[in-house]
Amino acid sequence: MTRLDRVEQTSGPAGPPLTPRTAVVWSVLRAELDRRAAAELTVLDVGGGTGGFAVPLALAGHRVTVVDASPDALAALSRRAAEAGVPERVRAVQGDGDALAGLVEPASVDLVLCHAVLEVVDDPVPVVSALAGALRPGGAASVLVAGRAAAVLGRAMNGHLDVAAALAADAAGSAGPRDTLRRRFDAEAAAALLATAGLAVEEVHGVRVLADLLPAAVADGQLGALVELERTLAARSPWRDVAAQLHLFARRPA
Numbered sequence: 520m521t522r523l524d525r526v527e528q529t530s531g532p533a534g535p536p537l538t539p540r541t542a543v544v545w546s547v548l549r550a551e552l553d554r555r556a557a558a559e560l561t562v563l564d565v566g567g568g569t570g571g572f573a574v575p576l577a578l579a580g581h582r583v584t585v586v587d588a589s590p591d592a593l594a595a596l597s598r599r600a601a602e603a604g605v606p607e608r609v610r611a612v613q614g615d616g617d618a619l620a621g622l623v624e625p626a627s628v629d630l631v632l633c634h635a636v637l638e639v640v641d642d643p644v645p646v647v648s649a650l651a652g653a654l655r656p657g658g659a660a661s662v663l664v665a666g667r668a669a670a671v672l673g674r675a676m677n678g679h680l681d682v683a684a685a686l687a688a689d690a691a692g693s694a695g696p697r698d699t700l701r702r703r704f705d706a707e708a709a710a711a712l713l714a715t716a717g718l719a720v721e722e723v724h725g726v727r728v729l730a731d732l733l734p735a736a737v738a739d740g741q742l743g744a745l746v747e748l749e750r751t752l753a754a755r756s757p758w759r760d761v762a763a764q765l766h767l768f769a770r771r772p773a
């Protein structure tokens with residue numbers, strides 16, 4: 520668990536934890552949940568891991584299926600859902616995002632999440648196509664991807680100019696075989712990827728514009744102010760474009 524995960528600030532007794540990693544995404548999701556206020560939504564979280572989003576969504580009254588490649592993550596998810604009192608609302612499915620189309624019924628989902636996954640799968644094109652295919656017409660997709668610009672700046676500021684140059688030059692935004700990520704995105708490329716699958720991109724936000732750049736004492740000591748500032752900067756260029764992650768909210772046309 521990283522420092523940013525540990526320094527959680529709750530939004531209230533019933534709300535999900537809000538951190539620089541999650542606050543902007545929850546703001547966007549909240550608007551969609553409010554728009555569908557009376558409905559019990561069917562949610563699919565691809566690569567949902569230990570349920571950081573799935574369990575709060577289940578607590579909010581929705582039914583969530585998490586497809587993840589890791590049995591350990593799914594075991595932790597099931598424990599977390601049980602501890603939260605919502606085991607019947609969270610279904611854990613071990614599977615590969617690259618083979619999603621065979622795991623989920625077409626046009627059966629109201630909201631699909633795919634956070635921090637497209638940068639690690641073999642090929643993001645069929646995964647995004649499967650996400651779109653799983654959505655009912657009018658359903659929404661929340662997609663979070665690694666940003667290339669932040670990675671270039673981060674490597675350069677740490678003195679790794681060769682890695683920064685490789686990241687900036689590589690078509691996929693990877694620094695090569697030793698890179699932990701297969702690819703990184705800028706906002707235009709990520710939006711184009713979703714559009715190729717027939718999804719209409721409605722919003723793009725930056726996540727962690729500042730959080731990774733600040734000294735720990737500042738990030739930990741002024742967490743509330745940091746979360747607020749992240750929210751303020753998230754939709755605005757140039758800050759959005761240099762965020763560590765880019766969040767895209769898209770919809771399958773009705």
Ligand SMILES: C[S@@+](CC[C@H](N)C(=O)[O-])C[C@H]1O[C@@H](n2cnc3c(N)ncnc32)[C@H](O)[C@@H]1O
Nearest residue numbers: 566567568587588589592614615616617634635
């Ligand atoms: C960086 S974690 C993100 C977890 C969660 N979505 C979040 O944002 O906190 C990536 C997750 O994707 C899962 N994963 C990686 N490759 C996958 C694949 N090909 N198919 C399904 N899940 C995958 C991992 O097991 C892990 O739980």
